[in-house]
Amino acid sequence: MADNPIKSIRVRFAPSPTGPFHIGNSRTALFNWFFAKNHNGQFILRIEDTDKERSKPEFEEDIISGLKSLGLNWDEFYRQSERIEIYKKYLEKMLEEKKAYRCFCDKEQLEIERQAMFSQGLAPKYSGHCRYLKDEAINNLIKENKPFVVRLKVPEEGEVIFNDLIRGHIKFNLNLLGDIVVAKNLEEPLYNFSVVVDDILMKVSHVIRGEDHISNTPKQIIIFRALGAEEPIFAHLPLILNSDRSKMSKRYGDTELRLYLDDGYLPEAIVNFLTFLGWHPKEDKEVMTVSEIIKDFNLKRVQKAGAIFNIEKLNWFNKHYIASMDIYELLEKAVNFVPSEWPLTIQILEAVRGRLTKLSELEKFVEFFFIRPNYPKELLFWKGKEEFTIENMKKLYEFIKESEEKDFLTMDYSPTTGSPLAISCPSTIEKKILGVIPENQKGDYLWPLRVALSGKEASPGPFEIMTALGKQESLERLQIAITKLEKE
Numbered sequence: 001m002a003d004n005p006i007k008s009i010r011v012r013f014a015p016s017p018t019g020p021f022h023i024g025n026s027r028t029a030l031f032n033w034f035f036a037k038n039h040n041g042q043f044i045l046r047i048e049d050t051d052k053e054r055s056k057p058e059f060e061e062d063i064i065s066g067l068k069s070l071g072l073n074w075d076e077f078y079r080q081s082e083r084i085e086i087y088k089k090y091l092e093k094m095l096e097e098k099k100a101y102r103c104f105c106d107k108e109q110l111e112i113e114r115q116a117m118f119s120q121g122l123a124p125k126y127s128g129h130c131r132y133l134k135d136e137a138i139n140n141l142i143k144e145n146k147p148f149v150v151r152l153k154v155p156e157e158g159e160v161i162f163n164d165l166i167r168g169h170i171k172f173n174l175n176l177l178g179d180i181v182v183a184k185n186l187e188e189p190l191y192n193f194s195v196v197v198d199d200i201l202m203k204v205s206h207v208i209r210g211e212d213h214i215s216n217t218p219k220q221i222i223i224f225r226a227l228g229a230e231e232p233i234f235a236h237l238p239l240i241l242n243s244d245r246s247k248m249s250k251r252y253g254d255t256e257l258r259l260y261l262d263d264g265y266l267p268e269a270i271v272n273f274l275t276f277l278g279w280h281p282k283e284d285k286e287v288m289t290v291s292e293i294i295k296d297f298n299l300k301r302v303q304k305a306g307a308i309f310n311i312e313k314l315n316w317f318n319k320h321y322i323a324s325m326d327i328y329e330l331l332e333k334a335v336n337f338v339p340s341e342w343p344l345t346i347q348i349l350e351a352v353r354g355r356l357t358k359l360s361e362l363e364k365f366v367e368f369f370f371i372r373p374n375y376p377k378e379l380l381f382w383k384g385k386e387e388f389t390i391e392n393m394k395k396l397y398e399f400i401k402e403s404e405e406k407d408f409l410t411m412d413y414s415p416t417t418g419s420p421l422a423i424s425c426p427s428t429i430e431k432k433i434l435g436v437i438p439e440n441q442k443g444d445y446l447w448p449l450r451v452a453l454s455g456k457e458a459s460p461g462p463f464e465i466m467t468a469l470g471k472q473e474s475l476e477r478l479q480i481a482i483t484k485l486e487k488e
């Protein structure tokens with residue numbers, strides 16, 4: 001019936017909008033996209049929303065938003081709910097050709113059959129009762145508006161064998177299947193039928209999906225053959241597992257992609273991390289750009305065993321990308337993670353970026369830049385020694401007071417346009433202060449200076465803070481520290 005020869009690499013990512021876009025689907029989308037790009041093929045996005053009760057527009061929006069966040073674009077877009085008439089035409093054709101039939105058995109009758117098979121130690125399958133109904137009986141039942149489902153006639157003997165690109169040869173005995181239901185009625189095709197029709201019409205060459213779909217594959221192959229089409233090549237990806245090797249699920253932790261993005265995980269880190277969940281490159285390397293992954297991606301290097309979702313590894317990737325990303329690009333992302341009234345600058349971001357694992361931590365690390373800290377005077381003492389602290393602080397205050405505002409700048413500027421080019425540390429003020437502090441007394445000066453500026457035991461260095469705060473604010477914080485020491 002359907003003869004659509006495959007001429008090029010065409011893959012499809014086909015999520016159902018019945019829940020938030022999750023990590024497992026994200027990886028499946030990435031693997032399909034990388035495979036298509038590696039072969040100069042096409043990547044199809046197909047929303048499988050035929051489940052009317054569970055499919056929600058907000059979940060479809062989440063899928064599309066998630067794909068865009070990961071940097072994935074698609075060549076073609078389809079929505080199954082808009083293709084019902086196409087599926088109906090194929091169902092009617094299969095009924096005409098006697099490759100499928102209407103089954104009028106009600107739930108009670110089917111349950112009796114199931115229990116009978118269980119009692120005999122047999123795997124439950126449909127008995128085939130309606131398969132042998134005469135046309136006259138079928139027409140009478142239709143006239144009576146008797147509810148029916150559409151079942152595909154499955155060969156009673158033989159095997160379905162297919163070569164999975166990841167798992168090798170897989171076979172299923174047909175006598176275990178029985179005649180499978182392909183539609184609730186002519187207006188409501190079931191998953192296995194609609195995906196096959198779409199894969200045929202969309203000329204899908206490779207079906208790359210999770211291993212939890214392996215059980216669907218023999219049913220789909222039978223439908224492909226019943227429709228007179230050659231099945232695509234299948235590749236079933238390993239499951240993503242928790243650290244205890246249980247299947248990743250909401251019960252054990254966060255699975256929604258949006259939760260990770262909202263928590264300040266960079267898309268670049270997520271892509272790199274997910275790519276390595278079940279795949280490895282030719283060379284022993286971990287940090288890879290998208291273009292490097294595309295060039296190297298091959299399904300032969302996808303493992304069979306489950307891939308462990310290690311949050312510490314994701315944190316490692318994210319920390320790397322935060323530390324190495326272009327500072328202006330990072331600033332665009334970072335401003336969404338601090339209060340809008342805080343004027344985040346590249347100097348502040350540069351001062352703390354090396355301490356961040358995720359951008360959601362940013363607010364606590366930069367708070368002292370915008371809110372003057374309160375701290376005990378004892379924190380100002382280097383190694384707990386009060387001696388010379390106030391004297392050293394006053395020397396620093398006077399030295400900084402005599403400095404110029406430009407000494408605090410850490411930017412290089414274009415000589416032609418005057419626009420900032422890049423951060424170039426150390427600042428002039430850093431060089432000047434280090435030039436007057438005795439080499440063996442750095443801690444006696446720099447510890448109280450840093451605490452006076454940040455109010456914290458652990459923080460970025462004093463010169464990074466000073467360049468971010470500027471001369472006036474730095475002086476005012478030093479004066480607060482001096483006053484604190486004089487009063488107490």
